[in-house]
Amino acid sequence: MSLEKLSLDKRLGLNRYEIDSQSHIEVDQEKCSKCETKVCLYVCPAEVYKLEEDKIVCNHEDCLECGTCQIACHTAGMGGITWNNPRGGFGISYRYG
Ligand code: SF4
Ligand code: SF4
Structure with a gap:
């Protein structure tokens, strides 16, 4: 059996997503407008957060x-993120654990 060394992008591409139309992440734009660090834009490995026309888009x-964004937002940002686990059956299934 050959074990090919995969890049991070290729590994992530093997995961399976069941996408929920209802978001498990909420962003409080009022808090974000006062947030100077906007740390959410830098910590998310999947680049879920973007700044568009001065608003945070998720x-x-x-x-x-991974839970990183909520911790970062609540420690270094203004606490605008409310993160819940996706509803049952939705979200990511990891191929490699
Ligand atoms: S870090 Fe939190 S409060 Fe700051 S812009 Fe991002 S989501 Fe909003
Ligand atoms: S939990 Fe937050 S930091 Fe982690 S991938 Fe999801 S949005 Fe990005």
């Missing part, structure tokens, strides 16, 4: 469910 479909 593409929850790409979330890897």
Whole structure:
């Protein structure tokens, strides 16, 4: 059996997502407007958060469910993120554990 060394992007591409139309992440734009660090834009490995026309946009479909954003937002940002586990059956299934 050959074990090919895969890049991070290729590994992530092997995961399976069941996308929920209802987002498991909420962003409080009022808090975000006062947030100077906007740390959510830098910590998310899946680049779920983007800044568009001075507003934080959240593409929850790409979330890897690592939990980093909420911790970072609540410690170094203004606490605008409310993160819940995706509803049952939705979210990511990891191929490599
Ligand atoms: S870090 Fe939190 S409060 Fe700051 S912009 Fe991002 S989501 Fe909003
Ligand atoms: S839980 Fe992880 S992957 Fe999902 S939005 Fe937050 S930082 Fe990004």
